Amino acid sequence: MAELTMVEALNLALARAMADDETVLVLGEDIGRDGGVFRVTDGLIDRFGPERVRDTPLAEAMIAGVSVGLAAQHMRPVAEIQFMGFLYPAIDQLVNHASRLRTRTRGRLTCPMVLRAPFGGGIHAPEHHSESMEAMLAHIPGLRLVIPSSPARAYGLLLAAIRDSDPVVFLEPKRLYRAPREEVFDSGEALPLDQPFVLREGDNVTLVTWGAMLKETLEAAERLAAAGAECTVIDVATLKPLEMAPILESVGRTGRCVIIHEAPLTGGFGGEIAARLADQGLLGLLAPVTRVAGYDAVMPLPRLEEHYMPSVDRIVTAVERVMSFG
Amino acid sequence: MDRTVPGAAKTGRTHAILRFLRPDGTAIGGLPGFASDRKEMAALYRLMVLTRSFDEQAIALQRTGRLGTYASSLGQEAVAVGAAAAMRPDDILLPTFREHGAQIARGVTLTELFLFWGGDERGSDFAGPREDFPVNIPVASHIPHAVGAALAFKMRKERRAALCIFGDGATSKGDFYEALNVAGVWQVPCVFVISNNQWAISVPRAVQTRSDTLAIKGIAVGIQGVQVDGNDAVAVREVVGEALEKARHDHEPSLIEAVTYRLGDHTTVDDASRYRDDAEVGKHWKEEPIARLRAFLTAEHGWSKDEEEDLLTEIREQVEAAVEAYLATDAQEPAAMFDHLHASLPPALAGQRAELAGKDGGDG
16 A cells, blocks of 8 residues: 555556556546646556547647547546636536436437546646636536545545546546645545545534545644534535535534535535525524635635635634534 | 639639539539439439428428427538438438438438427437437537547547538537547548538628638648538539548548538528528529439439329328327426436435426435
């Protein structure tokens, strides 16, 4: 067992999937000889060749559209969009084709493709490289939206996404790409999709989050525990379809919930979770459901980005507020 | 074959328009072999007449509230039928919404077409060409799919090709350029057919692009482009057939501009008289493809009045039977909207499906 970064774990999962299944291929900009700008596909071209590790021209809508065609013809493309900020031209293909090919042909044609993209802030990247726009993807019926939050979950969830018979958008929190490291065993075993992960158990407050904010959320839970407030921490992992059962079960026990995400507050996916809690878990609540989120401002350039990102302090303050009720 | 280049001296055009049959149906000479095969030519003619008959019936059904908004293919039958007739069964078709003739030639049933245009997903679950793509509506967005499918053929070393049809308006979109560009780089077995009917709803060809022809748009990406008379079924079939052979055997993609004319409205909710002169339409009626092929059949193959009448009767019966079968098909159960959303229904959606099915599923 080796201690790997998320980048290394993703690379291991891709290699494993390609070795196990010759219909799996990866494609995208600079993913061949260069190994991808973050090196997620490093070395794959040497092992699997340029046919299956395929550099593409610089055209994101094409990358997604070609993947739809490959998938409809029984291949399993894993496409990389270099940054989420450049994914928007591909949304036409996700909304109009990938997500509905199975439905509109009554299962005759299917679309087992994965579209990977790094997302989120915190690495002092240039303009357009730091946004978290996952909520717009979570709105698309027929599309799975998966976000890993650790190297081991990145490995298991990417394997699951590649093996799934339907399209998956796989957003990788690039702030977690190089650290922390985690033991990852190349078992070839996938983790379950459509299933949140409970990472810490506590009876006072339920903290719900995904992606890079797990880091701040777990730190906040540590600090709060030292002050006597025990938190359950849930990594949603698959945002769409959203399985609420573990969240409802936990909030039923704690009576308090804080949802944390880096994406802007309004229209963010935290609103969906809060609405489900209001609908299905209201009578168990002891305090208002609270969100700690990015501001409704354009993602600032690096000099201000730390002020935009939800901090451990903001999470602790929110928890203290919900603890003050009842 | 006629390879004259109108105005070549002035424009420096490098592409001739390829044609075998003049508008009056007389042959120009050097006909391809299949044109002397009476049975094959009659089959081509039959598919075009069937397509027009389907078209008339679809409009009639729409006008009487029994079909949804429908896009007529009147006048463009030779492009669709000629292109599909050049395909092999294991090639795949990626059509847009005005290529009923291609779908019919591929074995999509009239009942399936009526179902699709009548608002039922089962109309795209073709019993015949199982791997053909469904009708594409967001213009040009299916062109990259053809490249992806063709790449799959090439990677698996299968001698198959993808044939993608779209209109003149599609050539203004990024999807067209992006797909053509990568098809050129990767050399995939893909044939792109532009059914240039001169009008993108109300925008005429001249407002769409200043490019001399649409076929020359292949030059910038290293793909050969040819212009063919899209109202000449013999020429379309021959040119597309050659391109498909190059695709299957040499993995060489091609761009074909089939020059035709949309004789009808854009769809049943359009009124072309708002933006187009009747005189222009009348002029193009003289070049329409079915009369042209019938004249050729009559002169070259002795196609008789009796045969024509028998054909029309047979087609009328086939279309009527399809209409009956369509109208007798009940809508799917409401919960069917969840049945092919994913390979298996995620538990998180079970509640919504149960609600539609009239069961107590709670929220979910």
